Amino acid sequence: MGKRLVCAATLAASCFFAGCIAMPGQEPFGEHTYTDSQAQLVCDRLQEELAELQFDDWGGYSIELAENTIRYDFYYTEAYTTAWHEGKEDYLWYEGRLYCHGGETLSFRDMDWAALGTENAVQSAWDFACALLERDDGELRFKHIPMAEEAPYLLTAEYPETEWEGRPRRGLKLSFGLDGNKSLSSFTLRWQEKGSARVIGVSFFPLEGSASLLAERRIWSFAHGLGLLEEGVPAISEQKENRERCQAIISSIDFDSILEQAIYQENLEFPIPPEIRTE
Numbered sequence: 001m002g003k004r005l006v007c008a009a010t011l012a013a014s015c016f017f018a019g020c021i022a023m024p025g026q027e028p029f030g031e032h033t034y035t036d037s038q039a040q041l042v043c044d045r046l047q048e049e050l051a052e053l054q055f056d057d058w059g060g061y062s063i064e065l066a067e068n069t070i071r072y073d074f075y076y077t078e079a080y081t082t083a084w085h086e087g088k089e090d091y092l093w094y095e096g097r098l099y100c101h102g103g104e105t106l107s108f109r110d111m112d113w114a115a116l117g118t119e120n121a122v123q124s125a126w127d128f129a130c131a132l133l134e135r136d137d138g139e140l141r142f143k144h145i146p147m148a149e150e151a152p153y154l155l156t157a158e159y160p161e162t163e164w165e166g167r168p169r170r171g172l173k174l175s176f177g178l179d180g181n182k183s184l185s186s187f188t189l190r191w192q193e194k195g196s197a198r199v200i201g202v203s204f205f206p207l208e209g210s211a212s213l214l215a216e217r218r219i220w221s222f223a224h225g226l227g228l229l230e231e232g233v234p235a236i237s238e239q240k241e242n243r244e245r246c247q248a249i250i251s252s253i254d255f256d257s258i259l260e261q262a263i264y265q266e267n268l269e270f271p272i273p274p275e276i277r278t279e
Helices: 002-017 036-051 119-133 213-225 236-241 243-252 255-261
Strands: 059-067 070-076 081-086 090-094 097-102 105-110 139-144 153-159 162-164 167-178 184-193 199-206
Touching: 036 119, 036 139, 036 153, 059 119, 059 213, 070 213, 081 213, 090 213, 097 213, 105 255, 119 153, 119 162, 119 167, 119 184, 119 199, 213 236, 213 243, 236 243
Parallel strands: none
Antiparallel strands: 059 070, 059 199, 070 081, 081 090, 090 097, 097 105, 139 153, 153 167, 162 167, 167 184, 184 199
């Protein structure tokens, strides 16, 4: 029993000095939450900044929709532009072509990104985020998170259920990532359609220089499922540490090599949910 107590005490001390455990009045990992008044000041500044911005000024975005085990993902970045869906059949849009893989069958068709019809939904989400930020009923929190190297400052705002474009939305949350100079680098709007299990997140960021590890993983996973890559998708940590290698692997994928065994389907469509696709 004494040895167990010594081991427990040693482990607790190790975690404390490593920053794993916070003492009363402190936060773990060196994080710091600012006062409500400081959070409001940051919110007011972001509201002014967004009032002068348009979605086209940034241009980069991602959409992630999850419902139980079904997912729909859209990534519009400078490095990778792709749409991905996992369900009864798997879909991938990549480099001007839509693929559908189900069982032993692979279908495809040539398709422009614009045909996915997400642009209007993304613009609507931008407008919705700006409208939310102008409200005074948001619950604000502003934190410094040293471990988040690209955006070590985070402002979050949560709002009561509201209606947008004729549909009630709940679980509303805005998250603003700020860089080391506390300048806005990206933000995300999340919500859930009332009466639906679907949770939607739309993220915005400058298109220039943008990339997405998740987009890379979607392309990698789909190619692996088709037998075009022997190596399975690596851990996120490995992706971060070996960027040149991962990018080289994605560049080496030859989707054209399997088209002779695939079926060209002129009416093939990506199964976009109505919450995303707006005309």
